[in-house]
Amino acid sequence: MKEVLLARGARKLAEVNGRVRPGEPVVVVSDYAMGPMALRVATAAAACGGEVVTCFMPPRERHGQEPPAPVAAAMGEARVLFTPVSVSITHTRAMRAALDRGARAILMTAYTEDLLRSPALLETDFEAQAGLCRRLGAAFTAGKRVRLTSPRGTDLRFSIEGRAANVLTNIPEPGELAPVPDIEVNVVPLEGTAEGRVVVDASVPYLGIGVLRQPILCTVEGGFITRVEGGEQAEALERALRSPGDPNCFNLAELGVGLNPNARLTGLMLEDEGVLGTIHLGVGTSHTLGGRVMAPTHYDLLMWEPTIEVDGRTVQRGREVLV
Amino acid sequence: MSPPADPLRVAAGARKVVTQCAGLRAGERALVVTDYLTAEVGRALAEAAGAAGAEVVVVVMPPRGAHGEEPPGAVRAALAEADVAFIPVARSISHTEAVRAARSAGARVVVMPEFELRLLAEGGIEADFAALRPLVTWYADRFGEAGEAHLTCPRGTDARFSLAGRPGRALTASALEPGAFTPLPNLEASIAPLEGTAEGTLVVDGSVAGQGLVRTPIRLALRGGRAVSVEGGEEAARLRRTLEAAGDEKAWWVGELGVGLNPKMRLTGTLLEDEGSWGTVHVALGSNAGFGGTIATSRHLDLVLRSATLALDGEVVVREGVPVGHLRAAIPDPPR
Numbered sequence: 001m002k003e004v005l006l007a008r009g010a011r012k013l014a015e016v017n018g019r020v021r022p023g024e025p026v027v028v029v030s031d032y033a034m035g036p037m038a039l040r041v042a043t044a045a046a047a048c049g050g051e052v053v054t055c056f057m058p059p060r061e062r063h064g065q066e067p068p069a070p071v072a073a074a075m076g077e078a079r080v081l082f083t084p085v086s087v088s089i090t091h092t093r094a095m096r097a098a099l100d101r102g103a104r105a106i107l108m109t110a111y112t113e114d115l116l117r118s119p120a121l122l123e124t125d126f127e128a129q130a131g132l133c134r135r136l137g138a139a140f141t142a143g144k145r146v147r148l149t150s151p152r153g154t155d156l157r158f159s160i161e162g163r164a165a166n167v168l169t170n171i172p173e174p175g176e177l178a179p180v181p182d183i184e185v186n187v188v189p190l191e192g193t194a195e196g197r198v199v200v201d202a203s204v205p206y207l208g209i210g211v212l213r214q215p216i217l218c219t220v221e222g223g224f225i226t227r228v229e230g231g232e233q234a235e236a237l238e239r240a241l242r243s244p245g246d247p248n249c250f251n252l253a254e255l256g257v258g259l260n261p262n263a264r265l266t267g268l269m270l271e272d273e274g275v276l277g278t279i280h281l282g283v284g285t286s287h288t289l290g291g292r293v294m295a296p297t298h299y300d301l302l303m304w305e306p307t308i309e310v311d312g313r314t315v316q317r318g319r320e321v322l323v
Numbered sequence: 324m325s326p327p328a329d330p331l332r333v334a335a336g337a338r339k340v341v342t343q344c345a346g347l348r349a350g351e352r353a354l355v356v357t358d359y360l361t362a363e364v365g366r367a368l369a370e371a372a373g374a375a376g377a378e379v380v381v382v383v384m385p386p387r388g389a390h391g392e393e394p395p396g397a398v399r400a401a402l403a404e405a406d407v408a409f410i411p412v413a414r415s416i417s418h419t420e421a422v423r424a425a426r427s428a429g430a431r432v433v434v435m436p437e438f439e440l441r442l443l444a445e446g447g448i449e450a451d452f453a454a455l456r457p458l459v460t461w462y463a464d465r466f467g468e469a470g471e472a473h474l475t476c477p478r479g480t481d482a483r484f485s486l487a488g489r490p491g492r493a494l495t496a497s498a499l500e501p502g503a504f505t506p507l508p509n510l511e512a513s514i515a516p517l518e519g520t521a522e523g524t525l526v527v528d529g530s531v532a533g534q535g536l537v538r539t540p541i542r543l544a545l546r547g548g549r550a551v552s553v554e555g556g557e558e559a560a561r562l563r564r565t566l567e568a569a570g571d572e573k574a575w576w577v578g579e580l581g582v583g584l585n586p587k588m589r590l591t592g593t594l595l596e597d598e599g600s601w602g603t604v605h606v607a608l609g610s611n612a613g614f615g616g617t618i619a620t621s622r623h624l625d626l627v628l629r630s631a632t633l634a635l636d637g638e639v640v641v642r643e644g645v646p647v648g649h650l651r652a653a654i655p656d657p658p659r
Contacts, residue, residue: 027397046385053397056369056381070354070380073400 002113006040009116014044016126017170017180018080018106022049027078027103029071030085031059037084037111050080060087067094076101079174084108090177091288091298102174109179112268120181120263120271130169133185133259135323136315137167140187143310146255148196148279150306156196156220156281158189158252160310166289181263182274186256186282188291192223194252198281202302203265203272207240209233210267216301225250225283240299241283248295254282256300257308257316265302272302277319279306328441336443337371343452344507345407345433346499349376354405354430356398357412358386364411364438372409380405387414389565390436390533391610391623394421403428407498411435414533417506418610418623426613429501436506437533447508447588447599452496455510459493459584461649462512462640467491469635472516472580474525474604476631477643482523482545482606484516484580486635492614494599496585504613508588509599513581515616519548521577525606529590529627530597531562532607536590541626549576550608565624566608573620578611580604582633582641590629597627602644604631 014020026045030038035056042054055071065087066072072094075081081103088109089095099105115121140146144161148154165187172178200216203209216234219227224247228238241249260274273280282289284298308316315323341347353372357365362383372379382401384394392414393399399421402408408422408430415436416422426432435442442448466472468491472484492513498505527541539556549572553563566574585599598605609622630644640648 025395025397042383051385051395053395054383055397055401056383058378068352068378068380069404070352070382070401073404074382074397077396077400 003040006113006116007044009121010040010044011047012121013041013082013106013180014048014050017178018045018082018104019171020045020048020050020080024050024079025077026050026052026080026082027074028052028054028082028084029067029075029089030054031057031087033059033086034084034111037108040116041082041084041108045080045082059085060089063088064091065089066092072097075103078103081105082108084111086110091285099175099177104172104174105177106172107177107179109270111270115181115268115270118181118271120260120274123262124181124183124260126170126183129183129259129261130171132321133167133169133183136257136259136321137165137185139310139315139323140165140185145311146189147309148255148306150199150303152199152201152215152303154197154199154303154306156194156198158194158223160187160189163187163190164290179270181260182270183260184256184258184274186254186289188254188286188289189223189252191251191292194220194223196220198301198303200281200301200303202278202304203267204233204237204299204301205267205269205272206299207236209236211265218301220252223252225252237299240297244296246295248293249284249297251284251286251293251295252281253284253286253291253293253298254280254289254300256280256282259321269300273300275302278302278304279308328444332444333367333440334371336448337367338374339448340368340409340433340443340507341371341375344497344505345409345431346497347372347375347377347407351377352404352406353377353379354401354408355379355381356384356394356402356408356410357381358384360386360413361411361438363440364435364443367440367443368409368411377407386412387416389622390415391418391621392416393419393621399424402430405430408432409435411438413437415623418613422504423613426502426504431498431501432504433498434504434506442508447585450496450508450510450585450587452510455584456495456497458649459495459510459512462582462584462646463491463493465491465635465640465648466512466514471636473634474580474606474631476526476528476628478526478528478540479524479542480526480628480631482521482525484577485520486514486516489514489517490615508585510585511581511583511599513579513614515611515614516577516580518576518617521545521548525626525628527626527628529603529629531558531627532625533565534558534561543626545577569620569622571620571622573618574609574622574624576608576618577606578609578616578618578623579607579625581607582646584646590627598625600627602641602646604628604633604641
């Protein structure tokens with residue numbers, strides 16, 4: 001009877017994050033490996049009074065593969081979109097088209113029962129955190145130069161002049177994405193400007209790497225990671241960055257700031273990236289976040305206890321956001 | 324509660340629907356549109372479609388409030404992208420813009436309104452569709468050639484319909500060409516009579532779509548192609564309320580005249596089974612824009628008569644609930 005335990009999280013996703021209203025057209029996109037999760041969120045959305053259409057398709061073969069045409073078409077008609085899929089469709093033309101038509105999208109790639117019961121979802125007051133997110137986002141949007149440091153030895157500088165921050169409050173407006181419970185603000189460095197050294201000591205929630213046993217040291221030159229050093233997990237990361245044979249896989253694509261006070265580091269992307277007290281550096285594709293680089297991959301490297309300065313002013317130290 | 328359907332027979336029925344009725348081929352894009360009450364039928368069809376090597380998408384919606392109500396926009400959009408669509412639902416969307424548009428875009432459409440899992444395992448699905456196809460086509464051709472239909476029955480039905488220039492429609496339980504449509508396991512021949520021409524009295528003693536079997540016959544007066552009165556007992560009152568609730572006077576217009584030709588289907592009170600039942604005659608009120616008529620509305624209600632006699636241009640094709648027209652032609656009797 002575990003569904004009784006999972007209902008609260010599903011309800012919060014529909015009610016607080018999705019803000020499903022009576023009569024709103026809701027589309028749940030899922031695949032044949034994620035049926036029970038689709039049913040939970042469809043039920044919760046229906047309980048809010050939404051008109052819920054649930055779509056199932058074969059799981060995608062790789063992240064970003066377009067969904068079948070009937071599913072893409074259905075997505076275009078949604079006011080609220082939930083995507084409990086086993087392989088991501090976030091970075092697809094179908095998603096872009098749905099967002100352009102004003103959908104509010106709750107991303108649930110590879111969602112687990114643990115996530116539905118996590119404090120990151122159940123305990124967090126998303127509305128209260130939203131103000132903080134917007135202030136930090138405004139600081140990035142107005143800012144020109146960023147310096148990132150950490151007690152472990154990170155010292156990275158880059159320009160963000162003219163770049164708008166992406167503010168992921170997890171309560172999306174029409175046209176926005178929400179990877180609940182990953183509350184974050186991110187910004188794309190100007191291409192070619194990032195220089196320094198990065199000590200990744202928290203996790204790489206991709207490729208089966210997860211929580212780090214040993215830090216990964218990255219050298220950054222001219223906006224690209226030029227060296228990756230460390231133990232086995234560092235080697236796995238470097239292999240993954242080299243294997244597509246595309247130098248853009250090493251592009252420093254993103255600075256992301258985790259802002260969910262109840263998220264814990266578990267090795268799962270959706271929870272890790274929101275952990276307050278961590279930042280993540282995205283490597284690879286940046287165009288979906290507002291940058292200019294397209295690459296076949298995008299991975300995030302998480303580190304603890306960042307200090308972020310924007311134009312000489314400290315905007316974050318550890319778990320404290322100072323704007 | 325009826326006993327659960329035999330899963331092996333369900334799977335066999337689903338396979339018959341997918342391969343024989345829809346002619347689904349490997350690599351085609353199959354869409355299963357179902358609702359939250361009928362989803363297990365949707366799943367059985369999806370499995371059969373997957374086994375046939377198609378790329379299968381399943382879309383589940385809330386059941387419609389009444390037969391003929393448009394599906395949500397997301398479903399309409401999905402249908403427009405399908406090669407083949409299977410539509411097992413509790414309330415029909417057969418006569419909707421969404422399905423018409425899908426067919427115009429080339430989809431082959433197989434609909435299964437008021438369907439349950441057991442209907443994949445037994446009943447009308449067991450008929451030999453291929454053997455019966457020439458019979459159904461024969462009746463459809465007779466409809467298409469006729470100028471006038473005269474419908475009578477021992478309980479007092481006496482109605483005439485002009486058919487001139489309208490095409491007969493054969494529902495042969497197959498949808499093998501782009502744009503084809505068939506309700507399963509319905510075998511029927513029908514036609515959209517000329518709007519404004521139906522006159523007389525209908526005494527419905529079989530069933531009403533969405534309501535079930537009729538115990539107290541319902542008497543309808545037809546004037547100038549529409550039902551102007553609905554009299555009888557409880558079922559008549561309920562029918563009247565349904566027609567009024569449509570909020571559209573076209574819901575009262577005579578849209579269809581047809582003959583049921585599935586020998587494995589019995590009059591049990593569901594939309595689907597009754598309409599195809601061997602020897603029944605049905606008159607539908609409402610939408611017919613999908614098969615040659617001019618009535619576009621959100622409602623399509625089939626009224627089924629048990630023991631009627633139907634003559635086309637004076638020639639009796641159904642005599643007191645028994646199809647006889649084909650016996651004059653060189654077509655063998657259907658299997659019993």
